[in-house]
Amino acid sequence: MPENKTVEYGVVLFRSVSHALRGERVTQEAGLKVKLIPVPRQFSSNCGTALRFLWPDEVAVRLALEEARMEVEAIHRLE
Amino acid sequence: MTKIVDARGLACPQPVILTKKALTEAGQEPVTTIVDSPTAEANVSRMAQKAGWQVAVEAQGDATYLHLSREGTAAENLALGRAKVLPAAGPLVVFISSDRMGRGIDELGDILMRAFLHTLNEVAPLPDTLVFVNSGVRLVVEGSPVLEDLQTLADQGVDILACGTCLDYVELSEKVAIGTVSNMYDIAETLLGAGKVVTP
Numbered sequence: 160m161p162e163n164k165t166v167e168y169g170v171v172l173f174r175s176v177s178h179a180l181r182g183e184r185v186t187q188e189a190g191l192k193v194k195l196i197p198v199p200r201q202f203s204s205n206c207g208t209a210l211r212f213l214w215p216d217e218v219a220v221r222l223a224l225e226e227a228r229m230e231v232e233a234i235h236r237l238e
Numbered sequence: 239m240t241k242i243v244d245a246r247g248l249a250c251p252q253p254v255i256l257t258k259k260a261l262t263e264a265g266q267e268p269v270t271t272i273v274d275s276p277t278a279e280a281n282v283s284r285m286a287q288k289a290g291w292q293v294a295v296e297a298q299g300d301a302t303y304l305h306l307s308r309e310g311t312a313a314e315n316l317a318l319g320r321a322k323v324l325p326a327a328g329p330l331v332v333f334i335s336s337d338r339m340g341r342g343i344d345e346l347g348d349i350l351m352r353a354f355l356h357t358l359n360e361v362a363p364l365p366d367t368l369v370f371v372n373s374g375v376r377l378v379v380e381g382s383p384v385l386e387d388l389q390t391l392a393d394q395g396v397d398i399l400a401c402g403t404c405l406d407y408v409e410l411s412e413k414v415a416i417g418t419v420s421n422m423y424d425i426a427e428t429l430l431g432a433g434k435v436v437t438p
Contacts, residue, residue, distance in 0.1 A: 176346065176349065179349075180345070180349070194356075194383075194386075195349060195352060195353070196352075196353065196356050197353040197356065197357055207353070208349055208353065
């Protein structure tokens with residue numbers, strides 16, 4: 160089970176694994192705590208890898224990805 | 239008196255932890271754990287079997303009753319036609335001989351191994367032991383991207399063994415962050431005594 164139950168996470172879905180890797184790099188460079196995980200079963204994505212982040216960081220994550228001009232497929236909150 | 243552990247609605251590893259505590263307190267008395275997910279059912283059953291308890295599984299609506307007993311009680315339930323008894327199984331061992339999953343594309347292999355170890359926390363059954371050898375030992379040292387996942391597994395009672403020779407060879411002996419540094423005797427015995435060995 161994901162680590163701490165009280166921590167809320169979100170995931171970014173990307174179009175490809177290489178986008179996910181780049182997404183990980185730019186968000187880490189922005190000082191954000193992220194982690195590449197398999198796309199959770201409740202979401203569908205052609206790329207099997209998603210970027211998990213702390214939900215309170217949502218705006219910062221979107222901003223970091225935008226600044227790097229990265230396209231994202233979707234951003235979801237993890238229930 | 240049968241002690242009842244109602245673990246419905248609880249997230250992993252709570253059902254396992256509560257059952258373990260109840261078994262310790264019960265001594266020889268039977269314990270029944272009520273769960274409502276296949277993951278909890280598998281993980282509680284595995285832990286109990288490993289600790290020498292018989293497990294009888296009884297489905298009741300959305301819930302599953304796991305009747306845990308030393309001798310007899312499980313057989314009685316079986317005779318009453320209420321439950322099936324799970325076969326005894328040897329330990330489930332995951333043998334990780336590389337820091338990557340598969341061969342051919344290194345960067346992809348990194349992602350796949352990280353994904354695999356993360357997913358072990360979310361699927362059933364829970365392995366009993368993870369054995370790390372060769373470049374696999376890079377996953378148990380400081381700075382490894384999977385330490386958090388390995389810690390969650392360890393918290394649920396999964397043993398983590400890391401090959402000491404390998405750590406020494408890659409000069410990371412001082413950087414071990416999780417698990418037990420082990421030798422080839424332990425590793426060979428773990429593999430040979432396993433019910434099943436899985437190599438990602």
